[in-house]
Amino acid sequence: MSSDADDRTGTQAAIMEATYRALCDHGYADLTIQAIADEFAKSKSLLYYHYDTKDEILVEFLSYMLDQFTVEDAIDTTDSPDDQLWSLIDNFLPASPDPEQHEFQVALLELRSQALSNEAYREQFTRADRLIKDTLADVLTAGIDDGTFRDVDVEPTVSLLASTIDGAMLRRATITGNSTAATREALAQFIEIQLLAEE
Amino acid sequence: MSSDADDRTGTQAAIMEATYRALCDHGYADLTIQAIADEFAKSKSLLYYHYDTKDEILVEFLSYMLDQFTVEDAIDTTDSPDDQLWSLIDNFLPASPDPEQHEFQVALLELRSQALSNEAYREQFTRADRLIKDTLADVLTAGIDDGTFRDVDVEPTVSLLASTIDGAMLRRATITGNSTAATREALAQFIEIQLLAEE
Structure with missing residues (x-):
């Protein structure tokens, strides 16, 4: 795996980990992309760049869990x-x-x-x-x-x-x-x- | 039962029937008090007078069903x-x-x-x-x-x-x-x- 791909994988894992924590803390109804960004240590702009809605992140979160x-x-x-x-x-x-x-x-x-x-x-x-x-x-x-x-x-x-x-x-x-x-x-x-x- | 009580019971039943129809048509997320009022033939003001939120009507709807x-x-x-x-x-x-x-x-x-x-x-x-x-x-x-x-x-x-x-x-x-x-x-x-x- 190239180091670019490693970075991408590492970033995705970190976003998914932040999503998990935000979801446990806020539940679905009160969850915002901001709440996920708050749990995410690096490059918040990356998060906003890739996702428009919390549902986009959450569907990817479910898919990621199933992949794992x-x-x-x-x-x-x-x-x-x-x-x-x-x-x-x-x-x-x-x-x-x-x-x-x-x-x-x-x-x-x-x-x-x-x-x-x-x-x-x-x-x-x-x-x-x-x-x-x-x-x-x-x-x-x-x-x-x-x-x-x-x-x-x-x-x-x-x-x-x-x-x-x-x-x-x-x-x-x-x-x-x-x-x-x-x-x-x-x-x-x-x-x-x-x-x-x-x- | 007095005829006042009959009226109240009749009105409540009519509101609950309207709630059932609106819920089947719209589902929870898209349901509004207006959608329930649209299904309710009589005195819409009564509906707005008694209920502030759709959740109030829906909780009463569940309670009413269980009473029946x-x-x-x-x-x-x-x-x-x-x-x-x-x-x-x-x-x-x-x-x-x-x-x-x-x-x-x-x-x-x-x-x-x-x-x-x-x-x-x-x-x-x-x-x-x-x-x-x-x-x-x-x-x-x-x-x-x-x-x-x-x-x-x-x-x-x-x-x-x-x-x-x-x-x-x-x-x-x-x-x-x-x-x-x-x-x-x-x-x-x-x-x-x-x-x-x-x-």
């Missing part, structure tokens, strides 16, 4: 398939998110609500859903192949898991007094009864 | 508990919503995203979640009592059903090409394997 995602970061592929499945559930639906995780999940849901009417956001969340479903499907298929899981239908099982995780996140963020404990308990029963092969 | 909800409208309590459970799933997560149902579900999700940061919306969605969970719990409990369902833990089962329904709705509305067919198929398997008692 690797299965190897999300799960330890030397673990057993049922441990890998729980790693994914813990990752997407933590039992007790720390304050930063919580702020970020709320911000992501605010961005997701833009996908209700904005095609550029919708594209990124469609890509995210595909990535999550593919990862879950890989873990399930590996578990079926090595005898950890029963020979279940992968597509509906993955859809149930993805819907349950998304819904539990939405409920925790929009409903007072709601935790994900009961949903996680029901997921544990589902895995025990419907997924895990008999000993 | 009766279990008897949602399910036929003479049906068997498993038919009642499917009536609820069909109601909240229709396989193929008609265009008006779809517009309204998208609008409801837009209102729900306001609950991420607005306490008045959050109160109404907390009430809605409690109502849905209580209704599901009543159906499950009746089914356990009459032997239709196994003696499952009601609270986690209800949380799984509510999360799955909410997540499938969110995914259908924010992800291109997503239907609820696979999630509904997995719910059918869940009910068959984990809920229904052995013959």
